[in-house]
Amino acid sequence: MVRRLNIDSDGQGGLQGHGGEQRAVLVYRTQSYAYWCKVFERDDLEFGRFGENFTVDGPADDEVCVGDRYRIGEAEF
Known part of the structure; x- marks a missing residue:
C-alpha cells in the first residue's frame, strides 16, 4: 500500500535523504537500465538495482518535470 509518507514495509536507512512526503517513492525508467548496462559493460542489472520502488516504461528524463x-x-505520484 502506498501512503503519503511511505510504502508499507519499505524502510529507508537514512531518513534525511529518503522517505517523507516529497521523497517517499523512487520511480526509475526501464530504458535507463540499457544505458547503465552499456556504461558498466554488464548485462545482469535487474530492476530494483538502483533502489527504486517502481521500474516503469515511461517518459524520457527530459520530458519529466518537478x-x-x-x-x-x-x-497518484
Whole structure:
C-alpha cells in the first residue's frame, strides 16, 4: 500500500535523504537500465538495482518535470 509518507514495509536507512512526503517513492525508467548496462559493460542489472520502488516504461528524463503527476494503479505520484 502506498501512503503519503511511505510504502508499507519499505524502510529507508537514512531518513534525511529518503522517505517523507516529497521523497517517499523512487520511480526509475526501464530504458535507463540499457544505458547503465552499456556504461558498466554488464548485462545482469535487474530492476530494483538502483533502489527504486517502481521500474516503469515511461517518459524520457527530459520530458519529466518537478511537479508532474502520474498514476500507477490507483495511486497518484
